[in-house]
Amino acid sequence: MINNAITKVWSSWVDYDPPINVKVYLKTDYNYPRLAEYVIIVLVDGARPDIIDKVEDEGFGFLKKEGVLFSNAYGLSPTYSIPARAAISTGLPHEISGVTSNWYKKGVLNMPSMFSLVKSYGLKTGAIGDSSISMLFEDYLDTYIEIPETSGHMKKSTEEAVKIITSGELPNILWVGFADVDEVGHDHGALSSRYEEAIAEASQLIMKIIETLKMRRIDDKTVLVVLSDHGHLDQGGHGGDELEVRIPY
Ligand SMILES: [Zn+2]
Numbered sequence: 001m002i003n004n005a006i007t008k009v010w011s012s013w014v015d016y017d018p019p020i021n022v023k024v025y026l027k028t029d030y031n032y033p034r035l036a037e038y039v040i041i042v043l044v045d046g047a048r049p050d051i052i053d054k055v056e057d058e059g060f061g062f063l064k065k066e067g068v069l070f071s072n073a074y075g076l077s078p079t080y081s082i083p084a085r086a087a088i089s090t091g092l093p094h095e096i097s098g099v100t101s102n103w104y105k106k107g108v109l110n111m112p113s114m115f116s117l118v119k120s121y122g123l124k125t126g127a128i129g130d131s132s133i134s135m136l137f138e139d140y141l142d143t144y145i146e147i148p149e150t151s152g153h154m155k156k157s158t159e160e161a162v163k164i165i166t167s168g169e170l171p172n173i174l175w176v177g178f179a180d181v182d183e184v185g186h187d188h189g190a191l192s193s194r195y196e197e198a199i200a201e202a203s204q205l206i207m208k209i210i211e212t213l214k215m216r217r218i219d220d221k222t223v224l225v226v227l228s229d230h231g232h233l234d235q236g237g238h239g240g241d242e243l244e245v246r247i248p249y
Helices: 002-014 049-055 058-066 081-090 114-120 131-140 153-167 180-188 193-215
Strands: 038-044 125-129 143-146 173-178 222-227
Touching: 038 081, 038 193, 049 193, 058 193, 058 222, 081 114, 081 131, 114 125, 114 131, 114 173, 125 131, 125 153, 131 143, 153 173, 153 180, 153 193, 173 193, 180 193, 193 222
Parallel strands: 038 173, 038 222, 125 143, 125 173
Antiparallel strands: none
16 A cells, blocks of 8 residues: 555656646747857766865866856755756756656657757757767757766766867767766765765866867867766765755766
8 A cells, every 4th residue: 555655656756747838938049149169068977076176186176276166056856867967958947847857768858958959050969978868858969979887988988079079070069978976976975985086087087178179279169067967975875855965066
């Protein structure tokens, strides 16, 4: 009986159908001046800011010194990865995007997102990383390179990003996903030395992307956004409302 009720509550959340048709409410004909030729978004899955502060070198250190740090950002609840990708890309809460859990299976989001907006201007879009971004946005991606979530994921993602930048074929918006920090967080917890090492490696790889942009002399035409989707508990794990998982980097 109780199990039945729990299953019902669970599926009503996972299969939740948003009552609002966002397409009706959002216009897509914005006419703002373009501030940058290229935007690269690096999503370091599961990176927690206090641990990044401990590492502070290479890419993270460079961006803190040269860039803008948003220290008052909060992830939405539940703090899962796939709803966070939808929220980051559409600017909409889970209840409106309809992506309420990692068990989302309804396919491409038919609502304005940074990918659909960029495409509507005749510009190019691309993504490198795990399959969740292609599941949500594949109709709006000109280039998609899938990197399976095995070890060395962020290294492979960076290699592909460097290849694209060097080839001169950089899309106007490029999503680059790093999976390893989250995996290590789940296995060893946020206070482990393994987690710290994974963040340090992510930081080095971000620096590699920055150096490649400089080498191609497009660093002053590019906005590089580095963020995470949620943090990790001290002992590892996320999904709840605890502050250390709601404050992503
Ligand atoms: Zn995540």
